[in-house]
Amino acid sequence: SQKIEQNSEALNIQEGKTATLTCNYTNYSPAYLQWYRQDPGRGPVFLLLIRENEKEKRKERLKVTFDTTLKQSLFHITASQPADSATYLCALDHNTGGFKTIFGAGTRLFVKA
Amino acid sequence: DAGVIQSPRHEVTEMGQEVTLRCKPISGHNSLFWYRQTMMRGLELLIYFNNNVPIDDSGMPEDRFSAKMPNASFSTLKIQPSEPRDSAVYFCASSLGTVGTEAFFGQGTRLTVV
Numbered sequence: 566s567q568k569i570e571q572n573s574e575a576l577n578i579q580e581g582k583t584a585t586l587t588c589n590y591t592n593y594s595p596a597y598l599q600w601y602r603q604d605p606g607r608g609p610v611f612l613l614l615i616r617e618n619e620k621e622k623r624k625e626r627l628k629v630t631f632d633t634t635l636k637q638s639l640f641h642i643t644a645s646q647p648a649d650s651a652t653y654l655c656a657l658d659h660n661t662g663g664f665k666t667i668f669g670a671g672t673r674l675f676v677k678a
Numbered sequence: 679d680a681g682v683i684q685s686p687r688h689e690v691t692e693m694g695q696e697v698t699l700r701c702k703p704i705s706g707h708n709s710l711f712w713y714r715q716t717m718m719r720g721l722e723l724l725i726y727f728n729n730n731v732p733i734d735d736s737g738m739p740e741d742r743f744s745a746k747m748p749n750a751s752f753s754t755l756k757i758q759p760s761e762p763r764d765s766a767v768y769f770c771a772s773s774l775g776t777v778g779t780e781a782f783f784g785q786g787t788r789l790t791v792v
Binding site: 658 | 776777786
């Protein structure tokens with residue numbers, strides 16, 4: 566069956582460290598992979614998009630990698646800050662006769678000061 | 679632009695009642711998505727429109743759910759009759775395309791069916 570798996574347990578890290586979140590998928594062939602941030606009581610906010618032919622994408626303190634062989638994406642936040650505390654969702658755009666964006670369940674990140 | 683606007687923000691209704699959720703997408707966006715989010719199932723795509731035409735409604739859980747987009751600036755998601763298991767946060771999102779483009783989400787409507 567098709568699955569998108571993100572760490573269900575919350576990730577707790579110290580301010581200043583690098584946070585690494587994982588997104589694994591099975592039985593999908595995504596053309597694109599996206600990462601979103603969601604704060605409590607709010608809608609998801611887009612962060613980064615990476616294409617299937619790209620290995621890595623960076624934006625300020627954020628870095629995303631995409632390994633289509635391992636079927637995995639890693640999302641890194643360097644020099645993390647308490648304001649980075651949120652839930653991070655990965656999403657796949659895949660073609661099922663029409664493209665659909667499918668979201669993972671998300672990983673909660675807590676950055677302690 | 680004010681972003682994607684959803685109304686109401688909160689809705690409490692009794693089982694069996696009709697519920698209508700509303701969405702105004704960002705001007706100029708040609709794709710609109712309805713999602714449902716619960717703790718158990720996460721964020722699920724219900725239906726999406728491109729240029730006001732429904733493209734994929736395979737995520738709509740039952741015939742009790744229906745969605746319309748009469749014009750480029752307005753969409754509705756209707757549940758009739760509502761059931762307690764429909765309780766969730768419903769998000770509307772819009773984008774410039776259907777794939778490979780970022781989606782802009784509204785604040786969501788928290789629906790509680792008692």
